[in-house]
Amino acid sequence: xxxxxxxxxxxxxxxxxxxxxxxxxxxxxxxxxxxxxxxxxxxxxxxxxxxxxxxxxxxxxxxxxxxxxxxxxxxxxxxxxxxxxxxxxxxxxxxxxxxxxxxxxxxxxxxxxxxxxxxxxxxxxxxxxxxxxxxxxxxxxxxxxxxxxxxxxxxxxxxxxxxxxxxxxxxxxxxxxxxxxxxxxxxxxxxxxxxxxxxxxxxxxxxxxxxxxxxxxxxxxxxxxxxxxxxxxxxxxxxxxxxxxxxxxxxxxxxxxxxxxxxxxxxxxxxxxxxxxxxxxxxxxxxxxxxxxxxxxxxxxxxxxxxxxxxxxxxxxxxxxxxxxxxxxxxxxxxxxxxxxxxxxxxxxxxxxxxxxxxxxxxxxxxxxxxxxxxxxxxxxxxxxxxxxxxxxxxxxxxxxxxxxxxxxxxxxxxxxxxxxxxxxxxxxxxxxxxxxxxxxxxxxxxxxxxxxxxxxxxxxxxxxxxxxxxxxxxxxxxxxxxxxxxxxxxxxxxxxxxxxxxxxxxxxxxxxxxxxxxxxxxxxxxxxxxxxxxxxxxxxxxxxxxxxxxxxxxxxxxxxxxxxxxxxxxxxxxxxxxxxxxxxxxxxxxxxxxxxxxxxxxxxxxxxxxxxxxxxxxxxxxxxxxxxxxxxxxxxxxxx
DNA sequence: CGAGCTCCTG
DNA sequence: CAGGAGCTCG
Numbered sequence: 001x002x003x004x005x006x007x008x009x010x011x012x013x014x015x016x017x018x019x020x021x022x023x024x025x026x027x028x029x030x031x032x033x034x035x036x037x038x039x040x041x042x043x044x045x046x047x048x049x050x051x052x053x054x055x056x057x058x059x060x061x062x063x064x065x066x067x068x069x070x071x072x073x074x075x076x077x078x079x080x081x082x083x084x085x086x087x088x089x090x091x092x093x094x095x096x097x098x099x100x101x102x103x104x105x106x107x108x109x110x111x112x113x114x115x116x117x118x119x120x121x122x123x124x125x126x127x128x129x130x131x132x133x134x135x136x137x138x139x140x141x142x143x144x145x146x147x148x149x150x151x152x153x154x155x156x157x158x159x160x161x162x163x164x165x166x167x168x169x170x171x172x173x174x175x176x177x178x179x180x181x182x183x184x185x186x187x188x189x190x191x192x193x194x195x196x197x198x199x200x201x202x203x204x205x206x207x208x209x210x211x212x213x214x215x216x217x218x219x220x221x222x223x224x225x226x227x228x229x230x231x232x233x234x235x236x237x238x239x240x241x242x243x244x245x246x247x248x249x250x251x252x253x254x255x256x257x258x259x260x261x262x263x264x265x266x267x268x269x270x271x272x273x274x275x276x277x278x279x280x281x282x283x284x285x286x287x288x289x290x291x292x293x294x295x296x297x298x299x300x301x302x303x304x305x306x307x308x309x310x311x312x313x314x315x316x317x318x319x320x321x322x323x324x325x326x327x328x329x330x331x332x333x334x335x336x337x338x339x340x341x342x343x344x345x346x347x348x349x350x351x352x353x354x355x356x357x358x359x360x361x362x363x364x365x366x367x368x369x370x371x372x373x374x375x376x377x378x379x380x381x382x383x384x385x386x387x388x389x390x391x392x393x394x395x396x397x398x399x400x401x402x403x404x405x406x407x408x409x410x411x412x413x414x415x416x417x418x419x420x421x422x423x424x425x426x427x428x429x430x431x432x433x434x435x436x437x438x439x440x441x442x443x444x445x446x447x448x449x450x451x452x453x454x455x456x457x458x459x460x461x462x463x464x465x466x467x468x469x470x471x472x473x474x475x476x477x478x479x480x481x482x483x484x485x486x487x488x489x490x491x492x493x494x495x496x497x498x499x500x501x502x503x504x505x506x507x508x509x510x511x512x513x514x515x516x517x518x519x520x521x522x523x524x525x526x527x528x529x530x531x532x533x534x535x536x537x538x539x540x541x542x543x544x545x546x547x548x549x550x551x552x553x554x555x556x557x558x559x560x561x562x563x564x565x566x567x568x569x570x571x572x573x574x575x576x577x578x579x580x581x582x583x584x585x586x587x588x589x590x591x592x593x594x595x596x597x598x599x600x601x602x603x604x605x606x607x608x609x610x611x612x613x614x615x616x617x618x619x620x621x622x623x624x625x626x627x628x629x630x631x632x633x634x635x636x637x638x639x640x641x
Numbered sequence: 642c643g644a645g646c647t648c649c650t651g
Numbered sequence: 652c653a654g655g656a657g658c659t660c661g
Contacts, residue, residue, distance in 0.1 A: 495652090510644085524644095529653085531645065536652055539647080617647085 490520060490529055498530065499579040501635055502537045503591040505628040516631055519638030537579065542602075542617065544574050545595070549602035563603045565596040594627045 494517060501508065501516060513530045514522050520530075548571045552563060565572055567587075575595065576587060601620045610616045 507646095528644090532653070535646065542647095615647095621647085 487521060490526060498533050500585050501631050502579050503587050504631040506538055507625045507628055508534055516635045518636060540578055544571060545598045545602045549599055549606055552603060553606055560600045560603055563600045565592050565599055590629050598624050
């Protein structure tokens with residue numbers, strides 16, 4: 001893996017920067033496929049802690065050795081790929097702490113901060129970085145969908161091959177992304193520890209490399225705009241920017257991103273502040289560079305443009321991180337889609353609820369970005385993707401939709417509410433490549449083919465990112481890439497979606513399944529698996545019904561009217577726990593009705609001693625299967641969950 | 642005969 | 652939740 005950071009981090013001349021970007025060019029796309037998986041797996045605080053500790057140690061050594069030259073002294077030649085091998089180990093570890101202070105390196109020899117008590121400072125840094133990573137990891141259940149499963153599946157497959165080569169033979173193949181990825185799945189395999197560690201490292205490297213690149217750009221900007229310092233008073237309107245970071249904890253971006261930002265050395269912060277000041281200048285002058293005293297030539301102009309773009313990018317990035325650091329905020333943001341169904345909450349609602357501590361950021365952002373699209377990245381991409389991809393069709397659900405909406409506040413999105421480290425990573429990448437307005441489009445860091453289709457379009461790249469989030473949702477194992485139709489196998493995400501669909505339909509036809517799993521390449525195996533899922537759902541459902549019906553009878557109930565199902569019912573809780581474990585989905589009232597009918601059917605049958613007939617349940621099944629509702633169109637979106 | 646279902650088992 | 656047996660149905 002060409003993930004070495006140290007080789008690439010210290011370029012300040014535009015040449016060096018360009019070279020670096022070229023060198024990195026291939027990675028983002030490659031990395032996406034390779035690292036997406038591991039992004040969801042950061043839950044091992046201990047590992048992180050360990051890595052960070054090593055990192056800090058190494059970093060100290062590196063600093064002492066002046067491994068990092070002052071930014072201004074570095075030329076593009078330091079970036080030779082061939083040198084990576086030697087340093088990769090160092091740099092990879094070193095990079096672990098990089099997000100905290102890469103920006104400081106260039107000035108480390110001259111900066112007063114270099115003298116401060118490293119120990120304490122690094123400790124604090126480590127803790128903060130750990131926090132950040134944990135926050136980004138999000139999922140407590142995150143696990144590594146690993147090769148172990150594959151081999152296991154293959155093993156089953158092999159066994160099955162001896163028995164029959166027909167229908168179900170290949171099912172196991174497609175279960176590699178299946179329920180194993182669920183919360184209970186503990187079959188990770190023993191060898192995965194190291195893999196996990198490795199992935200963790202790589203992932204951290206990736207993130208940190210991105211951060212470093214951002215920060216380098218800031219440094220670069222700073223150097224370019226050094227002479228503009230006096231213009232700082234212009235920052236006034238920007239509010240918190242006024243706060244000079246006399247204390248190193250002061251952060252211009254305030255809010256919940258503090259942890260992240262505090263990790264930037266104050267030196268770096270100053271640069272950012274100055275950068276922003278300059279940028280504001282630029283904005284004010286409406287793109288004229290007149291105030292740029294020394295902007296007489298093209299290179300300067302280009303550099304300035306670049307710096308401005310970087311500044312804007314970073315604003316967005318920090319906003320993203322801000323959201324990441326406060327997961328509960330995400331809940332609020334995403335929950336917009338909860339009320340799928342009749343009233344069809346619009347996309348607008350997704351944007352409505354803004355995290356409180358992002359207000360300031362957002363306000364400030366608006367000063368810079370007028371267009372609505374810039375706001376889009378703030379909302380988690382799940383919601384966004386619906387906006388983009390939502391199918392036009394939307395016939396209201398059938399007569400059965402007796403649903404009594406609207407529901408209270410805590411509605412459930414059928415998007416996942418977890419923060420998605422993958423997003424941040426991709427957003428970082430994207431910002432590094434494009435800037436929020438695609439400003440980088442003309443620069444050498446041209447995006448890989450797909451993303452490059454329209455460099456002037458802001459939407460496309462964000463869209464590209466936005467349709468992916470599904471992948472990284474907590475239970476999402478890996479590469480359930482909604483963008484790529486024809487993926488193989490069903491993912492835990494699909495499973496969750498199927499469970500939610502069960503609230504509407506207990507007996508979905510295969511056509512329905514195909515309709516509502518558009519991102520699944522259907523074949524016999526997949527279809528069978530999906531059908532099997534619903535069969536299992538039904539099994540659980542009926543078992544519960546029978547159980548509660550019998551219990552009610554035992555408890556002395558003798559009237560069907562006593563058999564009711566409400567959201568407070570034990571029965572409902574049980575069902576909800578099964579199909580909607582995260583409880584982030586508002587179960588339609590219709591399901592309660594159906595459940596009640598089912599319960600009553602069981603109650604009647606048992607009361608009348610029909611259960612002596614071996615096939616007594618069939619009559620009930622026959623009744624229940626007619627009670628299916630239409631699944632809301634929202635489910636048709638391949639990334640609605 | 643194959644699809645789809647239930648039931649049982651792991 | 653998956654596999655498999657056994658059943659029904661078109």
